[in-house]
Structure formats: C-alpha cells, structure tokens
Amino acid sequence: MSEYDGEVEAAIRENHPALITYITAGDPSLDDTEEYVEALDRGGSDLIELGLPFSEPIAEGRTIQDAITRALAAGTTPEGFFELVDDLETEAPLLVMTYYNMILQYGDSEAPRASDEASGARRERSEGLDEANGEAVSGQRPRAKPDVRPFVERAADAGLSGIIVPDLPAEEAEPLRQACDDNGLDLVFIIAPTTEGERLDRIMSHVSGFAYVQARLGTTGARENVSGATHESLERLAEYDVPKAVGFGVSKGDHAAEIVEAGADGVIVGSALVDIIAEADTPADAVDRLEAKARELKRGARRGAETVTIDPEDAPEPEQP
Amino acid sequence: MSTEHDHDDGDAGRTGTFGDYGGQYVPEALMPALQELEDAYERYVLENEDGFMDEFRERMRDFGGRPTPLQRADRLSERYDREVYLKREDLLHGGAHKLNNALGQVLLAKYMGKERIIAETGAGQHGTATAMAAAHLDMPCEIYMGRTDVNRQRPNVYRMRMNGAEVTPVEAGSATLKEAINETMRDWATTVERTHYVIGSVVGPHPFPQMVRDFQAVIGDEIREQIRETAGRLPDSVVACAGGGSNTMGTFHAFVPDEDVDLVAVEAGGSSLEIDEEEGLAPNSATLSTGTDGVLHGAMTKLLQAGDGQIVESHSVSAGLDYAGVGPELSHLVETGRVTPANVDDEAALDGFHRLSRLEGIIPALESSHALGYLEESADELGDLVVVNVSGRGDKDLETVLEETEKRDLEAAPDVEVFDG
Numbered sequence: 001m002s003e004y005d006g007e008v009e010a011a012i013r014e015n016h017p018a019l020i021t022y023i024t025a026g027d028p029s030l031d032d033t034e035e036y037v038e039a040l041d042r043g044g045s046d047l048i049e050l051g052l053p054f055s056e057p058i059a060e061g062r063t064i065q066d067a068i069t070r071a072l073a074a075g076t077t078p079e080g081f082f083e084l085v086d087d088l089e090t091e092a093p094l095l096v097m098t099y100y101n102m103i104l105q106y107g108d109s110e111a112p113r114a115s116d117e118a119s120g121a122r123r124e125r126s127e128g129l130d131e132a133n134g135e136a137v138s139g140q141r142p143r144a145k146p147d148v149r150p151f152v153e154r155a156a157d158a159g160l161s162g163i164i165v166p167d168l169p170a171e172e173a174e175p176l177r178q179a180c181d182d183n184g185l186d187l188v189f190i191i192a193p194t195t196e197g198e199r200l201d202r203i204m205s206h207v208s209g210f211a212y213v214q215a216r217l218g219t220t221g222a223r224e225n226v227s228g229a230t231h232e233s234l235e236r237l238a239e240y241d242v243p244k245a246v247g248f249g250v251s252k253g254d255h256a257a258e259i260v261e262a263g264a265d266g267v268i269v270g271s272a273l274v275d276i277i278a279e280a281d282t283p284a285d286a287v288d289r290l291e292a293k294a295r296e297l298k299r300g301a302r303r304g305a306e307t308v309t310i311d312p313e314d315a316p317e318p319e320q321p
Numbered sequence: 322m323s324t325e326h327d328h329d330d331g332d333a334g335r336t337g338t339f340g341d342y343g344g345q346y347v348p349e350a351l352m353p354a355l356q357e358l359e360d361a362y363e364r365y366v367l368e369n370e371d372g373f374m375d376e377f378r379e380r381m382r383d384f385g386g387r388p389t390p391l392q393r394a395d396r397l398s399e400r401y402d403r404e405v406y407l408k409r410e411d412l413l414h415g416g417a418h419k420l421n422n423a424l425g426q427v428l429l430a431k432y433m434g435k436e437r438i439i440a441e442t443g444a445g446q447h448g449t450a451t452a453m454a455a456a457h458l459d460m461p462c463e464i465y466m467g468r469t470d471v472n473r474q475r476p477n478v479y480r481m482r483m484n485g486a487e488v489t490p491v492e493a494g495s496a497t498l499k500e501a502i503n504e505t506m507r508d509w510a511t512t513v514e515r516t517h518y519v520i521g522s523v524v525g526p527h528p529f530p531q532m533v534r535d536f537q538a539v540i541g542d543e544i545r546e547q548i549r550e551t552a553g554r555l556p557d558s559v560v561a562c563a564g565g566g567s568n569t570m571g572t573f574h575a576f577v578p579d580e581d582v583d584l585v586a587v588e589a590g591g592s593s594l595e596i597d598e599e600e601g602l603a604p605n606s607a608t609l610s611t612g613t614d615g616v617l618h619g620a621m622t623k624l625l626q627a628g629d630g631q632i633v634e635s636h637s638v639s640a641g642l643d644y645a646g647v648g649p650e651l652s653h654l655v656e657t658g659r660v661t662p663a664n665v666d667d668e669a670a671l672d673g674f675h676r677l678s679r680l681e682g683i684i685p686a687l688e689s690s691h692a693l694g695y696l697e698e699s700a701d702e703l704g705d706l707v708v709v710n711v712s713g714r715g716d717k718d719l720e721t722v723l724e725e726t727e728k729r730d731l732e733a734a735p736d737v738e739v740f741d742g
Contacts, residue, residue, distance in 0.1 A: 055601075055631040056499065056617065058506045059348045065493055078629055100346055101616045105630030146614050167616070169352045172344055192350035194513065199352065217350055218511035 007093045008047060008162045008186045008209035012243040015046040017260040017301040020245050021294060022097065022270030023277065024051040024067035026076025030084045032283050039287045040273070041090040043294025046266070048090060049164060052081050052098035059166035061221030063271040066278065078106050078151070085158040093161035095188065095209075100168045103176065107150025152179040162186035162209050170203045180208070188212050191237065193229040200236075210243040210266065215250065215259075222271040223249035226258045234263040253300025260304030269297055337527020338621075340656060342649035345526040346616045347506070354513040359528045361433045366425075366535055377428055377536075384457055385414045385424060387539065391547035391708070396680040401700035401707075404552065407683070408544050408710045410568065417686060417713030418540060418568045419450035423519060425536030427454040430517035437512065438462040440519040441505040443470055443498030444640030445477025446713065447521030452486035454519075462486040465505045467496035470640070476717065495634050498644055502618050522565025523648030526619030530570075530648050537571025544708055545575050557704025558583040561712065562691040563662075564606060564642035566651040568712035577659060583703065586651060587695040589637030590664035598627045606635035608647040609655045609662035622649040638667040638725055639687035639718070669694035671725055674715060675733035686713035687721065 004010040012018040021040045025033045033050070040048055053068040053076055060068065085094060155163065162185050168176065170189055180187040186209030193216060195203065204211065213234065216227040230246055237244055246259045247268030256267040273290060280286035337343050337359075345355055365373035381387040390409045397405040410418040427438055438455045440462070442448025448464040455462035464481055468490040471478055481488050490496075491504045502520075509518040523530045523537070541559075548556055559576055563569040563586035576582045591605030603625040605611070612623035617632055625633050625645040635645045654660035665673075673693030678684045685693060689712045696709055715722070726737045 055494070056503055058503050058618075059510070061507070069494070072631065099616075101624075101626070101632075102630045104615055105626065105628070166348055167346050167619075169345060169347065169349050171352070172346055190349045192348070192352075194350050194353045196353065214350060217513065219507045 006161070006184070006186050006209060008095070008188070009243055011046045011093050012210050012245065012266050016265055017305045018046040018245065018266030019044055019256070019294065019298045019301055020047040020049060020247070020266055020268040021045040021273055022049040022051060022268065023273050024053055024064060024071050025081050025084060026053060026071030026074050027067040027274070027277060028070050029074050030076060030080055032286070034084060034088060035283060035287050036277065036290055037088055037090060039291040040294050041092050043291040044298035045092045045294055047095060048092045049095045049097045049268070049270070050081070050085070052078060052096055052102055054099035054102050057099065059219055061219035061271060063222065063274050063278070064220050067274045078102060082154050082158045085160060094159070095162040095164055096155055096160050097164040097166070100165050103148050103151040103163070103165065104146035106154065107147070148176045148179045152176070152183050152185060156183040156185055160185065162188055164188045164190070164212065166190065170199075170206065177206070177208075190214050191233070193217055193233055196236075204237070204240045204242060207242040210245050211237065211240070212268065213237065213244050213246045213264065215246050215248040218248070220248055220271055222251035222275060226250075226255050230259060231262050238263055253296040253303070256297045256300035257304035257307075260301045261307045263308070267297065267301055337531065339530070339650045339653035341614070342621050342652045342656075343527055343530060344621050344649075345619060346621070347526045347619045348510050350510045351506075351513060351526075354509070355526055355528070357433070361429060362528045362532045365429055365432050366532060371432065373428070373432055377425055380424060380428065380457075381421065381539070385420050386412065388543045389413055391544055391551065393551070394681050397677075397696070400680070401696065403700065403704070404706045405696070406548060406551075406556070406706075406708045407681070408540060408572065408708060410540060411683065411685060411689070411711045411714035415450050415453055416716065417446050417450065418537060418571060419446050419521070419713070420454065421539055421571065422521070422533050422536045422567060423447065423450035424454040424457070426517065426519040426532075427451065427458050427460055430519070431458055431460065433517065435515060435517040436461070437516040438519055439505055439508050439512075439516055440464050441498065441501040441521060442466050442477075443501065443643060444717070445470065445474040445481065446641055446717070448486070448488070449477050449480045449484070451519050451521075452481040452484035455486060456484040463508070464488050465491050465501045465508070467491050467498060467501045469496040470498070470501070474640070497634075499632065499634075506618070522567040523570045523650060524565045524618055524620060524622070524646055530620065530650050533567055534570040534574055534648075534650065537567050538574040540568065540571040540710065541573060541575030544572065548706075548708060552706055554706070555579055555582055556706045556708045557581075558585060559708045559710070560585045560587060560692045560695060560703070561710040562587050562642060562688045563609060563647065563651060564589070564639075564644050564688060565646070566648035568710055570648060570650060572710040573654070573660060577654070584654070584660045585663050585695065585703075586655070586660050587691045588662065588664040589639055589642040589670070589691055590666040591635075591637050592667055594664070596625065596627070596633055598633075601627060601631060601633045602636070603633045603645070604636045605664070606637045606642050606644055607664040608645065609651060610664045612647070614652075617646040620646075620649045623647055623652040623655075638670060638721065639691065641686065641688040641713075642691065663695055663699070665691050665694040665698060667725070668729060668731065669698060671722065671729065672731050672733045673697060674718070674722055675726070675731060675735070677711075678715070679733060679735070683711065684715040685711050686715045687718045688712055690715070
C-alpha cells in the first residue's frame with residue numbers, strides 16, 4: 001500500500017512530474033481507442049483520462065467537440081465504453097471524464113423514457129405503470145429518478161480509478177462524492193482562474209486524487225503559449241499541499257517544461273492528442289504519433305522538474321552571458 | 322439533487338433548487354460569476370437597491386409599452402360559451418413577452434458594471450429582444466444563433482443587426498437552439514469577468530430561473546389586477562404555452578398561491594409524442610408531459626433524452642417552443658400537481674393560429690397558438706372564466722404557416738393557395 005491516498009495521487013507523486021493524457025473514447029471507434037490508449041501508456045502517461053461522450057459538451061473547445069461528435073456518430077455508448085475499459089491493461093491508472101447527465105442516467109436504459117399515456121390523455125395526470133419496477137404508481141406518469149450509484153459501481157468494476165465531471169462544481173457534488181468514496185474512486189475537481197477565497201479553500205480541502213488546475217478561462221483546446229493565468233494560479237495554489245496538474249491549452253513539451261517549472265506536479269494534455277487522431281492518415285500512424293507525442297511531453301515535464309529541483313534560496317546567481 | 326428543499330411558493334432555497342429541480346451544474350469557472358449574479362439579483366431586483374426596479378418599470382412603460390391590455394375575446398367567448406380573456410403580450414415592444422426579461426437583464430448587467438452582453442437565440446425572438454435592449458441601454462451585444470436557424474429566420478437576423486448586435490452562427494450539431502446555448506456558455510466561460518450572459522428563458526443555473534421569472538412575473542401581476550377590475554374575480558383557469566417556460570412562469574407566478582386557479586402549461590406535441598432513440602429525435606418538445614429527470618444547461622429538470630443520457634433533438638412547428646429542456650420551477654410545479662401539463666400537436670396549433678386571426682383579428686405567434694389550440698380542444702375543462710396568454714404576435718411565422726397550411730386540411734384556415742395571386 002502506498003503512502004498516498006489512492007492510486008491517482010500515487011501515480012502523480014511517484015512519477016513526478018506526471019503526464020496526464022486525454023482522448024475521447026470512440027473517436028473514431030472504440031477499437032481504435034484501445035490501441036491509442038495503449039500507445040499513450042507506452043509513451044509514458046502516468047494517468048490516462050478517457051472521455052465518455054455526451055451530446056452537449058459545454059466545457060469543450062472545437063477540437064474535443066468534434067471528437068465527441070465523431071464518437072457519438074460511431075455509436076459509442078456508456079456500456080461500450082465500460083467494456084473497453086474492462087479489456088484495457090495499462091500501467092497508468094484510468095480516469096473517466098464525462099458530463100453529469102451521463103452519470104445520472106446510467107443503468108436506466110431500460111426504463112420508460114416517454115409516457116405512453118401522454119398521447120392519449122393530454123391533460124389528465126394518468127394512472128401510470130412503472131415498467132421498470134412493475135409497480136403501479138398512482139397519480140403519476142412512469143418516471144425514473146436518476147441516480148449516480150450504478151455508474152460509479154460499474155466504473156469501479158471496470159477498474160477505473162477516478163471521475164472528472166466538468167459540469168459538476170463542488171456545491172453539487174455531494175451525492176457523487178459519497179458514491180465515489182464508497183467505491184474507492186477519486187472525484188477530481190477543477191480549479192479555475194476565477195476560483196478564489198473561501199471557495200478555493202473549501203475545494204482544496206476536499207481534493208481527491210489531484211487538483212485539476214484550469215490554465216485559462218474558456219474551453220479546452222491546444223494553444224501556442226502557456227498563459228499568464230497559469231503562473232498566477234500556481235502561485236495562488238502553492239500553499240496547498242496537494243498534487244496539482246495543469247490542463248487547458250497544453251500542447252507541447254516546452255509547455256510541459258514551463259508549467260512544471262512554475263510549480264505544477266503534472267500536466268494534462270487532451271486536444272493536442274485529439275488533433276493527432278483527427279489528422280492521422282491511418283490508425284497505425286496515429287498510434288505512432290500519439291506515443292511520440294506522449295514521450296515529448298513527458299520529456300518536457302522532466303526538463304521542467306530539473307530546473308525546479310534547485311531550491312531558489314540556494315540557487316547560484318545566474319551567470320551573465 | 323440538493324438536500325435543500327424550498328417552500329411551496331416556488332421560491333428557490335439557498336442553493337437555488339425547486340424541490341428536486343434546479344441547481345448550478347456548470348463549469349467551475351462560472352461559479353463565481355453565478356454568485357456575483359445572485360448577489361446582484363438579490364440587491365437590485367429583490368431589494369430595489371439604487372432604485373433598480375423603479376428604473377426597470379419606468380423603462381418597460383416608456384420603451385416597452387407596459388402595461389399590455391387584458392382583452393375580452395368576444396367571439397371566442399361566444400364560441401366556447403364562457404368568458405375568454407386574452408393577455409396581449411403580443412403588443413409589447415418587439416412583438417413578444419421576451420423584452421421583459423431581456424431589458425431586465427441588460428439593465429442589471431449595466432448596474433453590475435459589465436461591459437458586454439451575450440445571448441443565445443433559437444428562432445431569434447430572444448435575440449431580437451436582447452439586441453433592442455442592448456441598443457436602448459448602449460451596451461455591445463453578441464448573439465449566438467445556430468446556422469440552421471440563421472438560414473431559416475433571416476428577418477430576425479436582420480433585425481438584430483439593425484440594432485447593432487453581432488450575430489455569430491453556430492455550426493455544431495443540429496445547429497439550432499441547444500447548440501447556440503452551448504456556445505454562449507463557452508463564450509461566457511471565457512469572458513465571464515466583464516460579460517453578462519442574458520439567458521432567454523427560465524432555464525439554466527440558479528439564479529437565472531428565478532430571476533427571469535421575476536422579470537416576467539409582471540404578466541401575471543397585471544392579469545390579476547386587470548381581471549379583478551373587469552370580471553370582479555380571479556379566473557378559473559390560466560393557460561399559457563410552454564417551451565423553456567418564461568412566458569409560462571411569468572403568467573403563472575402570481576397565481577401559484579391561488580389554489581382555485583387552474584394553471585395549464587401547453588407544450589408542443591409536434592407530430593408525435595414518441596422518441597426515436599436510434600436517430601436521437603423527438604418529433605415534439607413536450608418535455609413536461611413526456612420528459613424524464615436529468616441535467617441540461619446548468620439545471621436538474623425534465624428533459625427529452627435517450628435512455629443512456631444523450632439529449633435528443635426536439636421538434637415543433639413553432640421554433641420558439643423547440644427545446645429539449647424546460648425551466649426547473651415548471652418541472653417542480655408539474656411534479657407537485659400545481660401546474661397541469663398539456664400538449665397539442667402541430668395541426669391543432671396551426672388551427673389555433675388561423676382561428677384567432679379570423680375570429681379576433683389577432684395574428685398570434687405559433688408558440689401562443691398552442692395555448693389557443695388547447696382552448697379549442699379542452700375549453701369545457703377550463704371553467705367559466707379563462708385567461709389565455711398571447712405571448713407574441715405571428716408576423717414572424719407567416720411563411721411557416723403558409724407552408725404548413727398548404728400541406729394540411731385545416732378547419733380554420735383560409736385558402737392559402739390564392740395568397741400569392
């Protein structure tokens with residue numbers, strides 16, 4: 001048993017500085033995703049986030065939106081996703097990244113989604129038969145109350161280590177946090193550039209796995225530079241003793257170096273990898289390029305860490321050229 | 322899913338929930354902005370700090386044309402053998418109730434010191450209202466509109482541009498309202514520090530559902546006063562159409578405590594109430610009648626969704642009702658039985674459109690026509706004194722109505738084939 005609280009934190013602390021990679025499951029097919037995840041694992045990923053596609057991805061930039069569209073068009077379902085994870089054997093622990101409604105509705109696929117009565121009786125609240133439970137529900141139409149537990153239990157069964165939900169702020173997260181705790185999963189929270197004061201304290205005190213530091217306001221997407229907001233955020237978070245990984249816009253080894261140098265324990269890269277998948281001529285080409293990209297990023301992160309292993313207090317004055 | 326439950330008067334509790342519905346399911350980056358907005362809403366709207374509400378009401382009178390009339394519909398009253406009154410929101414500036422909310426929020430953004438307005442629009446009604454309000458209050462304004470809607474609602478695109486708004490087409494997915502909301506939220510998550518998002522209905526994260534309702538509540542407040550004056554009592558029923566639900570909540574809010582007044586929310590039954598899960602399509606937008614609980618665009622509410630949680634594409638002949646979600650407070654009021662959900666199909670709505678045009682000389686919006694279609698189908702269930710909210714006027718719908726009428730054999734329609742001649 002590691003000295004850390006769970007395998008997600010251990011993966012970051014023990015492989016410091018950590019590389020966390022993201023791709024969308026099912027883009028362009030679940031079979032391809034399996035190959036791609038293995039390539040990212042070989043390339044040195046310390047954690048891998050797999051996106052379970054949702055039709056309304058409000059936190060994503062165009063790159064990942066398009067990946068989600070492709071994955072949904074390919075017929076990716078939550079069950080197909082979990083079956084993929086069942087089969088995956090990676091060094092890196094796996095996390096699922098998805099939107100809250102996907103978690104709420106899982107395990108409810110057999111329940112009636114539209115009232116048969118509604119067409120006949122337009123106004124009256126009809127006597128309904130809840131087909132899922134085979135029980136008559138008096139005075140109510142058949143309906144299913146959403147529940148987070150079936151998803152979390154299935155995720156734990158599949159061997160996932162944690163969950164990231166971009167549309168679930170800490171204030172709404174209690175039911176999911178409870179379910180994750182009960183099933184030994186980490187629920188990773190995002191810290192935005194606008195997260196400050198009391199809320200920041202509260203969220204940081206609940207960090208599970210790592211703090212996902214959003215590098216800039218806006219949506220996901222590869223960028224050319226590391227934003228000033230990243231440096232500000234890492235300074236602001238320096239006093240909290242939790243692993244911090246920075247995402248949103250990271251696309252190059254040099255970015256990884258700069259971010260780790262600025263105090264991050266890990267970098268999170270998604271859109272740059274999704275771009276590779278979208279642009280590759282063949283799946284085999286994508287596999288090669290994903291593995292190479294992961295190596296570049298991990299090397300960059302290590303380079304950044306070498307620069308910061310010298311305590312600034314003890315560092316010699318930089319030599320003048 | 323919050324444990325905080327509210328009281329039955331429909332006011333959101335501390336965490337902004339209505340029973341099981343509502344909440345704040347948004348990216349972390351937006352949470353501080355929602356708290357800032359909640360604070361501004363409480364101070365300016367609820368407590369009238371700096372005379373905000375006085376200025377709002379004054380502008381709604383001088384710029385908007387409030388109060389709108391409550392008119393006895395003589396021939397409908399005769400036809401249905403009961404007293405039928407129409408709340409004439411179609412006479413509000415811009416031709417729909419939308420201005421109540423748009424002007425309220427743009428003014429609030431100004432009080433908050435925001436420098437830029439963004440909004441989504443489906444058919445263009447909320448976009449035009451926001452563009453008008455932004456021009457009136459001298460704020461830069463950008464409207465996101467699905468590419469499909471841009472192409473089929475040209476006149477509204479021109480109206481927005483005439484008022485100085487930038488109209489940005491959204492290409493993703495089916496390129497309609499749902500995608501426009503997604504894109505506006507993304508803009509807001511990027512520019513949140515100086516931008517206010519004027520959401521167009523009683524949907525989205527807290528405090529939007531409550532705040533938009535409060536700006537729209539003037540409809541029901543006026544009806545109460547006007548009907549007491551003319552009929553000497555409260556109505557037996559109040560009927561309003563429901564898409565996202567802003568005219569619905571605006572009309573109903575004042576009557577929620579009056580248990581003797583039936584409140585009926587009429588949704589778009591479209592062409593069928595069945596969802597096609599394979600295609601991800603619902604040929605209706607009858608969310609309150611047929612939807613199931615889930616989270617969309619920041620709130621727990623009733624949704625049109627497939628079993629695995631993907632949101633399906635809704636459809637209605639009326640673009641303004643065409644949405645896969647509905648305001649969380651309406652979901653709650655339906656759940657508790659206070660509001661009765663109903664729906665009529667495209668055909669009944671078109672008939673309602675023609676009937677009001679012919680019998681009363683009022684061309685209603687296709688949205689409002691659903692309420693009138695329901696009146697035709699179920700008048701005998703509505704008691705002796707009925708108020709129907711005519712949420713908007715139908716000029717914008719003439720082309721759709723001509724096209725759709727030609728395909729059908731409608732009782733109340735004129736012979737549209739000779740219209741061009």
